[in-house]
Amino acid sequence: MTDAVGSIDTPDAQDEMAESQKKPRKGGKRAKKGPLKRLALFYRQIVAELRKVVWPSRNQLTTYTTVVIVFVAVMIGLVTVIDYGLNHAAKYVFG
Secondary structure (H helix, E strand, O other): OOOOOOOOOOOOHHHHHHHHOOOOOOOOOOOOOOHHHHHHHHHHHHHHHHHHOOOOOHHHHHHHHHHHHHHHHHHHHHHHHHHHHHHHHHHHHHO
């Protein structure tokens, strides 16, 4: 009978023995490196990730900027109207 996905299963005695007999690896990818080598690797990884980025064209950038400016202007107007209304409501209620 097969187990359901995500079921908790206890390991067999053979699996435990096999894990205890494994030797720890030395070296490999996570070996201790000097600080300059780690820094160089870090910058190489940054450059590699930046090459994967899909940069927007000038037209897209102009469109996105316009949308953001219009949205901010609308939000400023909305907050101004609400503030003005609450100010007058407070003056009416309190004096």
